[in-house]
Amino acid sequence: MQPANAKEITKLQELTYELKVEAAMTRNVATISPTATMAEFREVLRANRISGTPVVENGKMVGIVSIEDLIKALAAGELNAMVGEKMTSKPATLYADEPLMQAVSKFSQLRFGRFPVINRQGELIGMITQGDIMRAMLKRLEVDYREEEIHRYRASHIFEDILADDVALVFGYRVAARDFARAGEASSGLKKTLGRLGIHPQIIRRVAVATYEAEINVVVYTDGGEIVAEVRPDRIRIEVMDKGPGIPDIEQAMQPGFSTAPDWVRELGFGAGMGLPNIKSCADEMDLKSTVGVGTHLTIIIYCDGLQKTGSGS
Amino acid sequence: MELGEVLQIIEGKVISRDVDLKQEIQMGGGADLMSDVLAFAQEGMLLMTGLTNPQVVRTAEMAGVVAIIFVRSKLPPPETIALAEEKGIPLLASRHTMFETCGRLYKAGLPASSLFEGVLKQWYETFESKKSGA
Ligand SMILES: Nc1ncnc2c1ncn2[C@@H]1O[C@H](COP(=O)(O)OP(=O)(O)O)[C@@H](O)[C@H]1O
Ligand SMILES: [Mg+2]
Numbered sequence: 001m002q003p004a005n006a007k008e009i010t011k012l013q014e015l016t017y018e019l020k021v022e023a024a025m026t027r028n029v030a031t032i033s034p035t036a037t038m039a040e041f042r043e044v045l046r047a048n049r050i051s052g053t054p055v056v057e058n059g060k061m062v063g064i065v066s067i068e069d070l071i072k073a074l075a076a077g078e079l080n081a082m083v084g085e086k087m088t089s090k091p092a093t094l095y096a097d098e099p100l101m102q103a104v105s106k107f108s109q110l111r112f113g114r115f116p117v118i119n120r121q122g123e124l125i126g127m128i129t130q131g132d133i134m135r136a137m138l139k140r141l142e143v144d145y146r147e148e149e150i151h152r153y154r155a156s157h158i159f160e161d162i163l164a165d166d167v168a169l170v171f172g173y174r175v176a177a178r179d180f181a182r183a184g185e186a187s188s189g190l191k192k193t194l195g196r197l198g199i200h201p202q203i204i205r206r207v208a209v210a211t212y213e214a215e216i217n218v219v220v221y222t223d224g225g226e227i228v229a230e231v232r233p234d235r236i237r238i239e240v241m242d243k244g245p246g247i248p249d250i251e252q253a254m255q256p257g258f259s260t261a262p263d264w265v266r267e268l269g270f271g272a273g274m275g276l277p278n279i280k281s282c283a284d285e286m287d288l289k290s291t292v293g294v295g296t297h298l299t300i301i302i303y304c305d306g307l308q309k310t311g312s313g314s
Numbered sequence: 315m316e317l318g319e320v321l322q323i324i325e326g327k328v329i330s331r332d333v334d335l336k337q338e339i340q341m342g343g344g345a346d347l348m349s350d351v352l353a354f355a356q357e358g359m360l361l362m363t364g365l366t367n368p369q370v371v372r373t374a375e376m377a378g379v380v381a382i383i384f385v386r387s388k389l390p391p392p393e394t395i396a397l398a399e400e401k402g403i404p405l406l407a408s409r410h411t412m413f414e415t416c417g418r419l420y421k422a423g424l425p426a427s428s429l430f431e432g433v434l435k436q437w438y439e440t441f442e443s444k445k446s447g448a
Pocket of ligand 1: 213217218221222242244245246247253254258259260261270271272273274275276277296
């Protein structure tokens with residue numbers, strides 16, 4: 001990833017001033033005592049898969065020892081020497097409350113792989129590498145972009161042109177019983193419509209997957225029904241209503257894997273009892289009500305302004 | 315990986331009209347259970363399946379699957395092909411089993427569809443689009 005233009009570079013620079021070292025550092029670092037042997041140090045490196053640790057005595061950092069020191073000790077046959085003799089004392093450090101800019105310039109001046117991070121009392125509280133810095137900045141950039149993107153797609157452009165205190169667009173679809181060849185047409189129509197409204201693709205995907213599973217259920221298990229989607233600037237509500245037979249035990253129906261699907265449905269790739277659980281994982285809110293002999297009413301709510309859930313998976 | 319490369323790797327055939335072999339495929343996944351596809355597929359995914367009914371195409375449309383390979387030389391009925399052509403989802407056929415078809419593509423470097431990769435990809439796209447848009 002190379003910053004492509006001046007604007008991007010400025011953004012990264014700004015971030016290095018904005019973010020503090022402690023936001024990027026790793027906490028819980030492995031340490032070693034100056035009285036430990038180099039052989040013990042080798043085990044610490046091995047166990048933690050790291051290439052250096054700070055040397056700490058009575059809570060204060062007294063030095064830093066790295067894999068290069070270990071290699072030298074090995075070459076000299078001094079594995080029994082104390083860490084305190086082989087370490088670099090008074091190592092360069094960074095303060096936790098310094099801006100990342102300090103860290104960036106120290107890395108480029110001193111060319112060390114890592115710096116211990118201390119607080120103003122001189123206690124070691126973390127370590128930082130260049131990788132940590134990159135990760136923290138990328139994470140922050142991602143959050144910023146996400147927010148901008150959410151704003152850009154907030155349902156929707158059309159709503160911006162409508163002057164009213166309260167706006168809702170309602171779309172209705174009929175679903176025919178047992179017409180498997182046409183199952184999915186309602187969901188497909190809704191998906192396209194939401195696309196035209198400029199709603200965020202991730203939101204549309206969750207609506208489409210949830211509505212489609214619900215539509216399949218209406219086709220397979222009921223005497224037909226309808227789907228009504230109400231789109232507001234901040235949320236989409238999908239109601240799926242059918243004319244029976246109803247669900248005798250809703251809790252059981254919601255269990256992943258529970259299914260009463262006949263064989264012909266299984267042969268078509270459905271009927272593994274994952275429909276309602278899939279709907280639940282796509283929805284921000286889900287409500288399933290059913291009366292045997294009367295019908296089932298499923299309500300799915302998905303918010304447009306939070307992208308709370310990513311993907312349709314759990 | 316481009317769809318044309320996919321075709322070579324699986325030694326397959328194109329079975330729907332107007333297929334753009336330059337189309338980019340991000341990742342792949344195999345399943346015969348459509349609810350599984352709905353649960354794990356990501357935008358940009360290639361689906362390997364042994365089912366050929368039209369709901370496979372519907373599922374692909376809902377889940378963001380961009381192309382479908384039917385394994386073990388199964389040919390879909392005309393309704394499936396018609397729906398796929400309407401939705402612009404290319405259909406390919408492979409004479410190999412599900413295992414071998416997926417294995418060949420995986421070995422050639424097509425990543426598996428997983429939640430993590432999907433999230434990463436979205437993230438990169440956002441980043442790239444911001445970069446070129448700004
Ligand atoms: N609208 C409905 N009317 C009656 N029964 C339903 C309805 N939706 C779901 N069910 C019942 O709940 C069970 C679980 O549904 P679902 O989780 O979608 O899995 P699957 O459809 O694979 O069986 C179904 O097998 C069926 O018995
Ligand atoms: Mg179902």
